[in-house]
Amino acid sequence: MKTRRNLLLAGSSFLSAAATRWFHQKGWQVRVLTRRPAAVESPAVPVSWDGESRSDWEVALREADVLINFCGRSVKCRYHAANRRAILESRVLPTRLPGEVLAECPMPPRVWLNAASATIYRHAEDRGMSESGGEVGAGFSVDVCRAWEDEARRWRLRETRQVLLRTSMVLGNGANSVYSVLARLARLGLAGKMGSGSQFISWIHMEDFCRALEFLVSGDLEGPVNVTAPEPVTNRFFMEALRKSLGCRFGLPASAVGCVSQWLD
Numbered sequence: 001m002k003t004r005r006n007l008l009l010a011g012s013s014f015l016s017a018a019a020t021r022w023f024h025q026k027g028w029q030v031r032v033l034t035r036r037p038a039a040v041e042s043p044a045v046p047v048s049w050d051g052e053s054r055s056d057w058e059v060a061l062r063e064a065d066v067l068i069n070f071c072g073r074s075v076k077c078r079y080h081a082a083n084r085r086a087i088l089e090s091r092v093l094p095t096r097l098p099g100e101v102l103a104e105c106p107m108p109p110r111v112w113l114n115a116a117s118a119t120i121y122r123h124a125e126d127r128g129m130s131e132s133g134g135e136v137g138a139g140f141s142v143d144v145c146r147a148w149e150d151e152a153r154r155w156r157l158r159e160t161r162q163v164l165l166r167t168s169m170v171l172g173n174g175a176n177s178v179y180s181v182l183a184r185l186a187r188l189g190l191a192g193k194m195g196s197g198s199q200f201i202s203w204i205h206m207e208d209f210c211r212a213l214e215f216l217v218s219g220d221l222e223g224p225v226n227v228t229a230p231e232p233v234t235n236r237f238f239m240e241a242l243r244k245s246l247g248c249r250f251g252l253p254a255s256a257v258g259c260v261s262q263w264l265d
């Protein structure tokens with residue numbers, strides 16, 4: 001039984017920074033695979049990679065006890081052909097690479113959590129989508145989610161437990177986080193309901209997200225896991241709660257065409 005507590009994160013992302021703080025406080029050593037070492041903040045230690053090819057970074061993976069891969073180009077962009085390709089490849093390739101290395105590794109990390117998304121489920125206003133009874137949706141974002149999960153599943157690793165983090169919108173402070181964008185809209189008086197407002201929103205607080213990571217690292221679950229607060233809320237309810245929490249007295253509604261949920265897709 002290994003006793004080391006080395007955590008390797010892939011991507012210097014918003015979620016990765018939160019995971020760094022959480023696990024470091026609990027005594028873990030944290031390293032981060034990144035294309036931008038200068039973006040990695042202490043106490044995490046950057047390890048350079050390009051997310052596409054094998055090189056010296058493999059040593060860090062072989063030494064890790066746990067791998068959490070957070071790579072994926074932001075979806076906050078226009079969905080033209082080049083961005084669609086980047087959204088897909090920035091998820092599939094950085095998932096394939098560790099899979100290749102782990103498949104050859106005599107003493108691999110015992111756990112591999114890979115980012116995925118609750119976006120994989122169909123748009124549902126009738127019932128919640130669980131891992132067992134949920135129905136997969138259709139469209140570009142869902143195709144990306146499937147390809148991403150399929151890539152992780154392709155590596156059938158006997159010594160490494162794999163978990164797919166079907167995460168909903170994570171609410172926490174941070175540059176470019178969804179919450180920061182929504183809070184800015186609210187302060188501008190623009191956080192009314194979006195479209196009909198009856199669509200459901202799944203969300204999770206950043207602290208609960210980190211707790212979930214810790215639970216998944218130490219537990220025995222494998223495969224897809226919904227990482228989200230148990231009760232989704234309607235967009236109308238969510239926007240009202242956001243406005244109240246920020247002391248905003250009104251919020252103009254957005255039409256279904258122009259609303260932020262397009263790029264949150």
Ligand SMILES: NC(=O)c1ccc[n+]([C@@H]2O[C@H](COP(=O)([O-])OP(=O)(O)OC[C@H]3O[C@@H](n4cnc5c(N)ncnc54)[C@H](OP(=O)(O)O)[C@@H]3O)[C@@H](O)[C@H]2O)c1
Nearest residue numbers: 011012013014015034035051071072073090115167169170
């Ligand atoms: N935030 C959420 O609410 C949420 C919800 C559901 C799912 N997710 C998923 O969870 C993951 C992390 O989310 P986040 O909000 O923390 O993302 P983020 O802040 O946008 O960071 C994503 C990271 O992915 C890495 N990356 C981007 N393109 C890459 C490429 N071509 N090759 C290798 N690495 C690349 C970058 O790391 P470097 O620049 O350091 O290389 C970047 O920091 C994403 O895959 C996202 O889709 C997030």
